[in-house]
Amino acid sequence: MKTLPNYTKSLENLKKLKSAVIDSSSIIYMEKAGFLDAVIAHLPLHSHNLVQDEIAMPINIEWHYSDIKITDEAIIKLALELSMPLISDDKKMINRLIVEKQEAYNALMILHWLYLKAHISLSEHLEYLTRLIRVARYSPAVIEYGNQVFALML
Secondary structure (H helix, E strand, C coil): CCCCCCHHHHHHHHHCCCCEEECHHHHHHHHHHCCHHHHHHHCCEEEEHHHHHHHCCCCCCEEECCCCCCHHHHHHHHHHHHCCCEECCCHHHHHHHHHCCCCEECHHHHHHHHHHCCCCCHHHHHHHHHHHHHHHCCCHHHHHHHHHHHHHHC
């Protein structure tokens, strides 16, 4: 039997978001969609230095170092060690965190978080959403899930 999505629980978890570990995929999507600076201004972010090498752009977040040489492993370990949610647009990484009972969000949900916390207006949200959907190429199921959570915010 398939479990139905719990949009209300997702919204409640999003409301509690105070800081997160982020990977390169979400950094790149947020930058291309134009809202990375807003996220950095309002949400303390942490990442591994391997991500810094991958994105090849300076951003002002908390960088962590370790001897791990595989980026995905370093990011997952960091999120678990810091007991922080992960922001990633890599489905495999999100699923690994869910198995560990750790929260994980994609860039779409973080865009919704910006609106939820009144850091951007509804018109800005729509503009960023249009750009994000174009660059991230989310599946219809991911977009629908995001739409359902966002509808609960209105």
